[in-house]
Amino acid sequence: MTESLSPDVWIAVRLTIDLAAITTIVVLAIGTPIAWWLSRTRAWWKEVIATIVAMPLVLPPTVLGFYLLVLLGPDGPGGTIAGLWGGRTLAFSFTGLVIGSVVYSLPFVVQPIRNAFEAMGERPLEVAATLRASPWRAFWTVAVPLARPGFLTAAVLGFAHTVGEFGVVLMIGGNIPGATKVLSVAIYDYVETSQWREASILSGGMAAFAFVVILSMILMQKRAARVGK
């Protein structure tokens, strides 16, 4: 490796990390109330909501990409929002990618948090209530700390899954360096144009990243299980 990688690669790495970090924050902010509601409500239709949230697990990315392209476009709500700052469409923008990634990664975040909330049962919150903690305070001081392993899993999965996203980005991104050309798309580009060296270095990096993420997840869950006992 005498030649260094082109600056394009570093732009793509930086963009991917930014996208994954921002998506993780947004998806935790949206996913936590959904997970809480799902774990506490007795509404008969709660599993309908749970199903809708989980659908991106099964849907091909092309289906999401297609819907997003239409919804983000000038004739959809995305166009209206973009109009606020004089734009026409949210497609081909970093904002558009964040919206797509949030939808796509939501199930990976809601599921572990919901499980953690359900696993702790009603008891800790009842105790908190008898000690006159308001529901809001009980949530923050009792439920969230108890569900910590669930949050950790959710954050790691949400981040990693966004890094690994490809189909949706390819369809709504437009391959713009620094705005929408994330690592997975850059790799696709290198393969399409027979630039094997770049493709193999980046792919190797992604494989190493995936290995570390999954291994640390497994170790974290083991540790949580030990502490739980």
Place this chain on the structure above:
Amino acid sequence: MRISRFIFGAVCLLVCGVVAGRADADQVNVAVAANFTAPAKEIAAAFRQKTGHEAVLSFGSSGQFYTQINQDAPFGVFLSADQERPKKLADKGLAEPASRFTYAIGKLVLWSKQSGYVKGEATLQSAAFAKLSICNPAAAPYGEAAVETMKSLKLYDALKPKFVEGADIMQAFQFVDTGNAEVGFVALSQLTGNVGGSRWIVPQTLYKPIRQDAVLLKKGADNKAATAFLEFLKGPQARAIIEKYGYALDNGS
């Protein structure tokens, strides 16, 4: 246990597929550059009617197919959007050099869904749009031609920040078609039968002619359907279809 059963099932399917493929020798897989999608479908239908052979078409960017063919993809014929890639495949021994010929010469168009929007090169000069859709110039010849055009007009640097790139020409078209980009460079063939919007057929002086070559691949060398398809592509019936879609024909062949 479950995994081993899954693998067993997968192997069975694979074997069945290979056996079925052998039994039906009158079928050829054709890799088609995306700009040629519509005429290729029509040609394949006519080819089937006339010869009984079946051409199974795959569409994508020329760069994508080039990479796949290098990795032993099961295509018998390659209809590229350029001359360079079929030539390189022949040099590498992956295609029959003598079979290479220009089946069509493509035309580049600047297109918008809004009528009255595109008014020739002035539209590019005024640059009143937010997004200009092209296809990836590194992987697709129409993207390269779009870049050449803008360089000839000395507008490339000014317009570059407005580019959105489709992975192939179909995606570049679709970005404009969904209204997400106001204008885009597409292939004239894609606008056949599409009367709406506004367009500017880019003068040939602004970009190198897009000579699109077909080639018989090594995988198709012994396939009757593959050789027959290339013959059919040279014939009057196919040439009429190609012209109908706005391509020029190579008079030399």
